[in-house]
Amino acid sequence: MLLTVSHLSKSFGSQPVLRDISCGLAAGQVLAVLGRSGGGKTTLLKILAGLETPDAGMVLLDGHDLRPVPPNERQLVYLYQEPLLFPHLTVFENVAFGLRIRQVAKAEITQRVGEMLAELDLGAHAQKAPHQLSGGQRQRVSFGRALIIRPRLLLLDEPFGNLDAQTRADMQQLFLRVSRQHQITSLFVTHDSREALTVGTHFGYLDRGILTSFPSVREFVQDPRTSIAAELSFWESIQQTALREKI
Amino acid sequence: MPFRLPKLLLGSYGLLVVGLPLAGLAYALLGSVGLAGPLAAGCTGRYWLALGHDTSLLYAALYSAAVAGAVLLLSVGLALALVLGAQASLRRGPLLGLLYVPLLMPTLVMAFYLFQLLSRAGWLARVSYQAGLTGRLEDFPELVQDAAGVGIVLAQVLLTFPFLALLFQAIYQESRLDDYYQLTRTLGASAGQFRRRVALPLLLRRAAPTLLLSAVATLGAYDIPLLLGRPYPQMLSVYLTTRLQRFDLRELPAAYLAGFVVAGGLLVLLVLALRTIRRHAL
Numbered sequence: 001m002l003l004t005v006s007h008l009s010k011s012f013g014s015q016p017v018l019r020d021i022s023c024g025l026a027a028g029q030v031l032a033v034l035g036r037s038g039g040g041k042t043t044l045l046k047i048l049a050g051l052e053t054p055d056a057g058m059v060l061l062d063g064h065d066l067r068p069v070p071p072n073e074r075q076l077v078y079l080y081q082e083p084l085l086f087p088h089l090t091v092f093e094n095v096a097f098g099l100r101i102r103q104v105a106k107a108e109i110t111q112r113v114g115e116m117l118a119e120l121d122l123g124a125h126a127q128k129a130p131h132q133l134s135g136g137q138r139q140r141v142s143f144g145r146a147l148i149i150r151p152r153l154l155l156l157d158e159p160f161g162n163l164d165a166q167t168r169a170d171m172q173q174l175f176l177r178v179s180r181q182h183q184i185t186s187l188f189v190t191h192d193s194r195e196a197l198t199v200g201t202h203f204g205y206l207d208r209g210i211l212t213s214f215p216s217v218r219e220f221v222q223d224p225r226t227s228i229a230a231e232l233s234f235w236e237s238i239q240q241t242a243l244r245e246k247i
Numbered sequence: 248m249p250f251r252l253p254k255l256l257l258g259s260y261g262l263l264v265v266g267l268p269l270a271g272l273a274y275a276l277l278g279s280v281g282l283a284g285p286l287a288a289g290c291t292g293r294y295w296l297a298l299g300h301d302t303s304l305l306y307a308a309l310y311s312a313a314v315a316g317a318v319l320l321l322s323v324g325l326a327l328a329l330v331l332g333a334q335a336s337l338r339r340g341p342l343l344g345l346l347y348v349p350l351l352m353p354t355l356v357m358a359f360y361l362f363q364l365l366s367r368a369g370w371l372a373r374v375s376y377q378a379g380l381t382g383r384l385e386d387f388p389e390l391v392q393d394a395a396g397v398g399i400v401l402a403q404v405l406l407t408f409p410f411l412a413l414l415f416q417a418i419y420q421e422s423r424l425d426d427y428y429q430l431t432r433t434l435g436a437s438a439g440q441f442r443r444r445v446a447l448p449l450l451l452r453r454a455a456p457t458l459l460l461s462a463v464a465t466l467g468a469y470d471i472p473l474l475l476g477r478p479y480p481q482m483l484s485v486y487l488t489t490r491l492q493r494f495d496l497r498e499l500p501a502a503y504l505a506g507f508v509v510a511g512g513l514l515v516l517l518v519l520a521l522r523t524i525r526r527h528a529l
Contacts, residue, residue, distance in 0.1 A: 046429075049429075049433050050432075050433075051429050051432065051433070070432075071429075071432040071433050072432050072433070072434075072435050072436055072437055073435075074433070075435070076433060077433050077434060078429065078430065078433040080426065080430065084423070084426060084427060084430050086427070086445055086449075087422075087449065087529045088448045088449055088452055088529055097431075097434060097436075097444070098434045098435055100444075101434070101435055101436045101437075101440050101444065102435060145434065146434070149434060149435060155433075
């Protein structure tokens with residue numbers, strides 16, 4: 001297992017946010033965690049990233065305890081719902097940020113950033129400012145900025161939540177392609193069951209601080225809490241009604 | 248229906264904020280060439296020619312620029328250090344409220360307060376004498392009405408730094424720099440790298456127009472340099488006022504000329520600086 005989370009708990013004051021959470025993630029897998037707002041999804045990701053401290057429990061990465069490791073040494077990138085691009089830097093410099101702070105040689109930065117921008121279809125926008133880009137393009141720059149440092153684990157907090165339906169679908173496909181190509185391990189949090197099914201290889205449901213992991217897609221779909229079965233039967237009933245009216 | 252300002256009101260306001268200063272500038276220009284003023288004797292270029300030999304205006308301008316630069320540097324440095332180094336204190340506790348206190352003080356009150364505190368006959372000098380740290384009046388360092396303008400700089404910093412700290416704090420929150428901090432940490436940046444590469448450029452570029460106006464306000468400050476400065480060197484406002492208030496009316500054209508040069512120069516500087524800032528605006 002690349003990531004092992006065991007018995008993780010966290011409370012804010014008297015309010016428990018995460019209750020005895022355990023899960024694992026092997027290299028190359030995408031764990032899609034479905035859940036409603038306020039269920040503890042963001043807190044879980046922030047604890048993994050080192051931005052919050054757990055009250056109890058253990059987080060292991062490749063068998064090493066992550067608790068004493070500061071966020072900037074974990075190589076786990078946390079992506080927000082908004083792209084949060086640096087407004088004073090160009091697209092090129094936004095993507096190059098992680099390399100510049102690691103003092104990578106100039107020539108290597110130029111080459112790697114150029115390749116990343118081409119891969120994300122952003123080559124023509126390299127010298128633009130973030131405010132000159134569309135929502136989808138901004139999110140792609142944010143991806144590029146994270147991927148260029150070759151993170152061991154990507155933590156995505158509803159990254160496409162602010163995009164329109166079409167751009168969102170395009171970004172999901174882009175995420176799938178790039179994830180497979182770079183063999184990226186991710187924990188993808190969303191409140192959209194369709195998005196979870198599209199991007200995930202493994203599935204979980206987080207509600208009121210309790211995480212349920214599903215051994216297969218079938219069980220994830222059939223669990224009444226995910227509402228996927230109910231949605232399917234709704235569409236089936238619509239289809240049958242339409243067919244009856246046609247006859 | 249959207250509210251539209253009546254044309255007459257708009258025109259009157261425009262006249263007040265643009266027309267009258269421009270009229271004053273034109274009057275000063277006419278005065279400097281002998282075409283306006285109580286003793287105007289016809290068109291002459293002698294006051295402009297004499298300007299080349301008079302270094303007092305240049306010294307006043309350089310002295311003012313040095314004071315304004317020092318005030319801006321110190322105030323920006325202190326405000327940034329506070330906002331980037333004491334976020335927790337600024338969000339909880341009385342610090343934020345205390346920053347408003349100096350802003351409520353009129354500049355003349357601040358100048359009097361510092362004069363009472365720092366002059367050779369002031370409170371600090373008396374305390375140091377009683378404590379045996381100084382034996383004579385001259386042993387206490389000149390902190391007000393000194394040649395280097397320490398008193399002026401100190402008073403201006405005490406007024407400017409809290410204002411800039413509040414401005415930077417508002418930009419910090421509005422720009423979501425806390426979220427940027429967390430993001431850059433997971434991208435591998437240390438706290439110092441976040442400050443240098445993200446927070447500082449963002450805060451300074453967003454605050455640039457206000458920093459420029461603050462420097463111009465210091466450059467034109469009057470009350471504080473009048474009370475805490477020396478007769479020589481003088482800051483621009485004091486220098487100009489002194490020249491305009493002389494009893495000899497024959498000196499008025501030279502004073503008009505100095506006023507015109509200073510106002511015109513400042514306007515040109517302001518336009519150039521604002522254009523540069525706008526080009527790099529976020």
